[in-house]
């Protein structure tokens with residue numbers, strides 16, 4: 001097979017990989033080859049460098065590190081620190097959104113308005129904030145302060161974690177893993193895994209569950225909910241995806257990273273009249289904003305801004321030679337972007353004080369002057385248009401339509417009819433055997449797996465077997481690029497039962513529910529299904545499963561752990577770096593199920609992985625004594 005086809009199933013990616021090679025531009029795949037086969041110790045999680053008596057690694061000859069830590073301890077500590085880093089990243093994002101809401105409420109950040117008052121009021125009620133007779137800004141200020149205080153909260157419980165089904169909350173309490181505060185759990189894990197603290201792998205990883213829960217039901221959920229309040233709760237909309245969304249004759253601005261705070265304003269500022277004049281003066285036909293990774297998902301969900309690509313396509317967007325500015329915020333940004341950008345006229349612009357690249361233009365984002373910052377960056381882009389080498393541009397034509405913008409609220413408005421927001425039809429479909437269950441397929445790309453292949457094949461196999469699929473992050477983008485996020489997909493690939501539902505409601509069988517912090521929408525959806533009744537009393541009773549078939553990030557580890565801790569069977573495409581400890585592996589892929597009702601499996605073949613999920617759903621259907629599948 002041609003090398004580019006081995007690397008990616010996406011034709012646009014293949015074309016630009018060829019172009020990169022012709023121009024001697026090194027990409028993530030090339031660096032991956034150089035790095036192979038990789039360090040066996042690190043892969044198995046059995047090296048430790050947390051103190052200066054080491055680094056230590058476990059071998060047949062040395063079954064303990066210098067301090068006496070064995071493989072179980074070292075593997076558990078390393079895994080725990082991955083959960084911590086992932087939870088910290090998501091939660092810091094949530095904190096930033098809460099901070100923006102606070103400034104907006106106080107009238108200190110004029111670029112932001114409270115867009116979803118209904119959600120604001122609902123959240124206020126949940127947090128015990130007085131609503132009657134108060135202005136929305138006053139309510140929002142209290143809500144933002146309450147949310148912010150939950151990060152540093154020392155005692156008690158995270159408010160949103162109490163949304164989980166009653167039985168689940170009781171279980172968390174019994175196990176001592178209901179999170180107290182977001183930062184609290186994260187800091188405690190850094191302490192617990194410091195040299196010479198805990199060495200009971202079970203105890204370390206039990207706290208790992210608590211940290212992960214403080215992400216899913218804490219930081220990430222705050223990020224999602226407060227983003228909805230501030231930027232509006234998404235509604236289904238159509239848009240386009242893949243590198244073909246870049247425009248030949250317009251100024252291309254690619255926004256990349258995770259947080260919506262600046263990119264939201266960039267979208268708005270792109271209509272500024274002053275800018276439109278400047279665009280004319282510079283000979284362009286307009287300005288084209290496109291996104292990469294989760295920043296993209298955020299503004300896709302709310303504004304239908306086109307998606308240029310997912311994680312592994314970030315360098316390739318620049319290889320088109322058509323990008324005037326790539327604006328980045330935080331997370332999943334390859335340091336290599338700077339050198340790829342330098343092969344073209346592209347200006348890379350960093351915006352977060354947390355994330356600078358040496359030698360790269362930094363235009364610092366502050367909420368108070370968000371609009372000015374956005375405009376400044378857009379001006380840079382427009383002025384850079386004349387530097388584009390018009391003969392050196394190659395934009396692949398791939399450009400697929402998609403439907404996105406589903407949420408725990410909106411999908412089921414659909415299923416229940418416009419004025420009857422209820423989960424009843426969804427539950428009934430599962431109970432009657434029209435739908436087998438539901439699966440969340442999420443997470444990254446990784447050059448260790450053929451780009452997009454596992455996401456696409458897994459999703460297709462699941463819908464073929466009457467499993468409704470919800471997707472986020474780079475998985476959602478992979479499906480979009482394959483044209484799967486459209487209602488027609490139901491007729492091409494879905495089983496008969498799922499097809500009937502999609503046809504009746506007019507939705508695709510694969511629903512894009514947002515960015516990676518929006519995995520919290522999946523938790524809410526599962527809770528709503530439990531509360532609707534007829535499918536057990538806890539998330540672990542439901543015929544549902546999760547997967548991250550091409551994962552790479554520590555955030556994926558945290559997400560996986562909060563799904564498992566919420567009672568969901570979850571399949572990862574490649575193993576966690578834990579195989580050096582049989583005890584830890586047995587716990588993660590087995591023992592956890594007795595504890596929390598969820599566990600992990602590792603399976604690289606997406607079809608086999610889909611069938612592990614399907615078998616799990618069948619097992620749960622049987623336990624619930626549901627009817628056999630209608631069309632089997």
Ligand code: BF8
Pocket residue numbers: 258293294311331332442443444445472473474475515516517552553555556
């Ligand atoms: O937070 S799926 S590669 S972009 S980590 Fe990153 Fe993974 Fe993509 Fe979104 Ni999520």
Ligand code: SF4
Pocket residue numbers: 048049050051052053054055056064065066067068069074195196
């Ligand atoms: Fe080695 Fe123990 Fe230090 Fe880790 S903590 S580096 S195992 S001595």
